[in-house]
Amino acid sequence: MPFPKTYVDQMLLNWGDRLFPDPLRHVRAPRMSRAELQQDVRRMxxxxARTLGRTPEVMVRITNKASSAQGMSAVRRHLRYISRNGKVELEDQDGMTMLGRDALRDLTDAWQLGGWGIAEESRRREVFNVLLSMPPGTDRQSVRNAARAFAAEEFGDGRRYVFAAHNDEAHPHVHLSVQVRGPDGRRLNPRKQDLQRWRERFAGKLREYGVQANATRRLARGETRRYAKQAIVHMTARGETTRFWRSDAAPSRALWNAHARSLEAWQGVAHAMARSQGADDRNLAVMVTDFVQAMPISRDRRGMRRTYPDELERRRIPLHERGSGDAKRSEKQRELFPDDPHWRMER
Known part of the structure; x- marks a missing residue:
């Protein structure tokens, strides 16, 4: 018997929030109204749809972490770099544009002497250098417009920043330099969840400008590829050999454990959709199954099975036999729907 739509929506939110937690929602949000619940279901x-359709993922990261803590001398070098020594236009928090070496020198002087000021040498981080990037082929003007809107929303509290769009590489990207100390003297201290929020907001701004963009976590995509840091990229470009970093590292037990909960959540989503009354939802369950089977982590499971058979065997045990808090519900679901994709993916 198919599940009622309300139950399907509740299961979708329950499992989907583990894959795509909303970084903008307060952890102590009050009880949601029916309208808010429907809005969350629509968001999910x-x-x-974006994830299963493999919508291009945005990339947001903080660069030059070490040099950012060395005062105005490091800030000056980075501003020269992103402006190509004055040849690339810079834009600040007020929408003012700067081009040329004289304008760049005026900007660095204003940053060093104005506001809270920045010492020439410092042991504390004075500026965050943020990279906003999209895959090749993305409209470059839209990336710039989205970066401008993102910076205004995230840092538009009087904090000073400048950004520059680089069009000399395949990936359209924007370099954003933000002063750590705001007008009230408080210092930025972004954590991992803040970076995810930045990705979500940048992707949202891109969609507002007509660019299809997504911002999911690597675990939700079953991604196992290791991305090289900027220093490694530059070393490789110079023909130097790295001693410790490897892009083709063998799968590990920790890697499997990190992805296990996400795979479990995908199974829950497929289960909810497979028992829906709507044909579109049932088709979605098939798409979820295909998506999971095509994940890099799924392709790596053969190597993991040879190395860690006991761990994988434990993951095949149903939830109710592992002592999970969802034991009764999981046992009933398996008994009622033995041919459901929720269980097929565990075999």
């Missing part, structure tokens, strides 16, 4: 379905 849109997120699923």
């Amino acid at each position: 379905r849109e997120q699923l």
Whole structure:
């Protein structure tokens, strides 16, 4: 018997929030109204559609972490770099544009002497250098517009920043330099969840400008590829050999454990959709199954099975036999729907 739509929506939110947690929602949000619940369900379905459709993922990261803590001398070098020594236009928090060496020198003087000021040498981080990037082929003007809107929303509290769009590489990207100390003297201290929020907001701004963009976590995509840091990229470009970093590292037990909960959540989503009354939802369950089977982590499971058979065997045990808090519900679901994709993916 198919599940009622309300139950399907609740299961979708329950499992989907483990894959795509909303970084903008307060952890102590009050009880949601029916309208808010429907809005969350709509958000989750849109997120699923983007992820299953393999919508291009945004990339947001903090660069030059070490040099950012060395005062105005390091800040000056970075501003020269992103402006190509004055040849690339810079834009600040007020929408003012700067081009040329004289304008660049005026900007660095204003940053060093104005506001809270920045010492020439410092042991504390004075500026965060943020890279906002999209895959090749993305409209470059839209990336710039989205970066401008993102910076205004995230740092538009009087904090000083400048950004520059680089068009000389295949990936359209924007370099954003933000002063750590705001007008009230408080210092930025972004954590991992803040970076995810930045990705979500940048992707949202891109969609507002007509660019399909997504911002999911690597675990939700079953991604196992290791990305080289900027220093490694530059070393490789110079023909130097790295001693410790390897892009083709063998799968590990920790890697499997990190992805296990996400795979479990995908199984829950497929289970909810497979028992829906709507044909579109049932088709979505098949798409989820295909998506999971095509994940890099799924392709690596053969190597993991040879190395860690006991761990993988434990993951095949149903939830109710592992003592999970969802034991009764999981046992009933398996008994009622033995041919459901929720269980097929565990075999």
